[in-house]
Amino acid sequence: MIKEIDLHDRHLACQLLELQRASYQVEAKLINFFEIPPLKESLEELIECGETFLCYFEEKTLAGAISYTVDGDEMKICRMVVNPDHFRKGIAQKLLREVESRNSQMSVYLVSTGKDNPPAKNLYLKNGFTFVSDIEVVPGLYISNFEKRKVKEA
Template sequence: MIIKIDVTNQKIAEEVLSVQLASYKVEAELIDCYDIPPLRDTVSTLQRCGETFYGYYVDGELGGVISVKIEGDIIDIHRLMVHPKHFRKGIAKRLLDFIESHGEGDETLIVSTGSKNTPAISFYKKSGFVKMGEVKVKEGLSITSFEKKRKRNYR
């Protein structure tokens, strides 16, 4: 079940941070860089980030999270994370589909990930995203950005 969650709530922020740290530790290993912003977050920084969060619950437990910021017709996916014990259950796809299905018009979805994170890159390409560019952040760390334009069917 996917529901909007309020990270200003201490308990929910703690649950989100727990999923985030577990998920991004896997990404850090994949890209061989452990100094990435999601691993430096705290409950407090999550609570102040200004993103809208949605959680995917598995038997009452937070198993995955997606967060977005919407500006005009741009839906910026800031975080898409699944707890490692729930990998390969289709949770990331369900969260992404949820965000896509709740748009209000012609929108562009944007997202970025570590350039060496081949599972995420494959996931976004398979989901219809197109690579827009790659930026070197520092030695050994590059970020690849993607976008997906979509049109809503108006009835």
């Protein structure tokens, strides 16, 4: 089941923070960079981040989450996290489809991930995102940027 959560529910926010740390720890190992901001984020910072979160629950267990912001007709996916115990179950795919479905009026969807994170890059490419560029955000760390544009009907 996928549902939007209220981060002011501290119990859910704590679960999300734990999930986020577990998931980003895997990415940190892949990209060999352990200063990913969500790994350092406090509970209060998460609660006040201003992002909308859709969470995937298996039974009552929080197994994955996606967050995003909207600016005009542009949606930016900020986070995609899946509990490592639930990898390869299609959870990220389901979350991505759901966030696009709920925001189908958007013209542009943006997302970034570590350049050396093949699973995330493959997820976005197989879902119609186009590679835009790699940017060095700190010495030796590159982020790959992707976008998906919808053609507006005349």
